[in-house]
Amino acid sequence: MTVSRVLRNRGDVSDATREKVLEAAKELGYVPNKIAGALASQRVNLVGVIVPSLSNLVFPEVLSGISQELEDTGLQPVFGVTNYSPEKEESVLYEMLSWRPSGLIIAGIEHTPAARAMLENAGAPVVEIMDVDGRGVDSVVGISHRRAGLHMAEAILAAGYRRIGFLGTKMPEDHRARKRLEGFEEGLAKAGITLADTEFYSGGSALLKGREMTEAMLKRTPDIDFLYYSNDMIGAGGLLWCLENGYDVPGKLGLAGFNGVDLLDGLPVRLATMDACRREIGRTAAQIIAGRPHQGLIGGEVVELEPVIQYGDTIRRA
Amino acid sequence: MTVSRVLRNRGDVSDATREKVLEAAKELGYVPNKIAGALASQRVNLVGVIVPSLSNLVFPEVLSGISQELEDTGLQPVFGVTNYSPEKEESVLYEMLSWRPSGLIIAGIEHTPAARAMLENAGAPVVEIMDVDGRGVDSVVGISHRRAGLHMAEAILAAGYRRIGFLGTKMPEDHRARKRLEGFEEGLAKAGITLADTEFYSGGSALLKGREMTEAMLKRTPDIDFLYYSNDMIGAGGLLWCLENGYDVPGKLGLAGFNGVDLLDGLPVRLATMDACRREIGRTAAQIIAGRPHQGLIGGEVVELEPVIQYGDTIRRA
DNA sequence: CTGAAAGCGCTAACAA
């Protein structure tokens, strides 16, 4: 049909006919059926994006980076959430692939064998994001959480802290938090130091949990001189508690979180943290997907971003 | 083909054949093509969800309520973000409808005429959420922001505060914040009172902005005795600033926010707020969409939820 | 520049 040509601005159509079609379309409130279009053309302008959660500030920023970058590429992101469950990831992935998207962006490089197989046979570019510690299926964009933890350990040791506690989430499936902790312990081990205490939580208001865990740890292990939190939110809660209770921060007690969320800007004292390059990761991943059609399906790029430590006011400086 | 029957657990198929098909499917890594399926069956298991933003904590919770409720209905949510832009809303909506979803959940009841027309002709149940102040297209689930503002004004006046300032976002397209302010002013007007001062912001870290605006307003209008914030995040920033600067809260200065975010649980003092029923709204909207097929396409339900004031520690009690 | 015809990979209805 000529109509099809007009609606997609393709092929040569006379202005007269074009106008007529456009007018009729508007009048009828016509919305083309992409299902049929996609089936016929074997092309779908959708990019599947799979993340574990929307509730912790970090993924919304990644998504917004993706949306922004995809803005005028004609591609549309479609989001799926797994709640850190590998089974849910598998089903969300299956569902997405059944729509034959033009690309897929998925958080993490740990997947069930079935999920991995699907990714390998996706027939579209796949970008695994957030984490570069391991082998990806196709392209990978992220930071090394292992090295992030390691560098933070070095910075803390360099500042002279020695009795160090770790506070984090109790989520076996949060591989990135796990890798940060492993890297952190490795960094401490190089100086012959082991963690003085650890505390884990799950669920609830992160800010509140940060308070509670901090109090519990400082009561239990009073000689601790540094608290390393697995995310900024619990770190902020801990920081507030320490300030209220008269701790000498960063003199006698140092603190650090992870992520670099802008919430920290509003705290009375700036928590030390490490920027996780969230928006940048989203943008880069989107660029890879959007650029692929031109460059062919070569794939396999690995982009490692470098998070930098923001010392803020909670690590004492030399 | 029999294959189709097996994969959808439909019709009568012998166990022998079923097994054979399943095995072959697994071996080939076969993923059915929903595009073709949808085209043939005229049914799509997708529910479009359109929200203005993912970065302010409130919508992620709505989405999570929706996901949760849709979990075992066979329906899949697909998210779109408009950044509070009516044009973006229009295009996202167009894009979504072109996939002929089984239902549509969209934030707000203010839309461009074109968007409204699309919603009316969507050919699927539509639920407009968050706000009930106005006329919706089909079903509506939300709270009255106008009355929320009004009730907060009454509570503040009842507590004896008289010199009241308002601090909020400068977003002409955030109709809900606008309605809350209008209701609030109406409540004050009933007692012959007008706002003593107002301050608006846009962009940046909300917590930090809350601090800055609070400082600015208290410097400019020192005799203010109550600060009403359009959201909890700036309220929390303001609260922290007031505490640090030795203000007598709630004795000489009261504060209140809006939303009831769980972040408030971690603050040294509990900010007064009003629960916006976010998760509940998401769940109810999802139920309407999921239930519609059974009940036919009657539609037009309006569910108004009742937000309640949480006084916390920042409004003095009688 | 415009029309006609084939077919994308499924589902639905029917026949065997």
Add this chain to the structure above:
DNA sequence: TTGTTAGCGCTTTCAG
């Protein structure tokens, strides 16, 4: 219980 057939509403290709 299984196979066959005709579309779903588009895009693509090929004729006019």
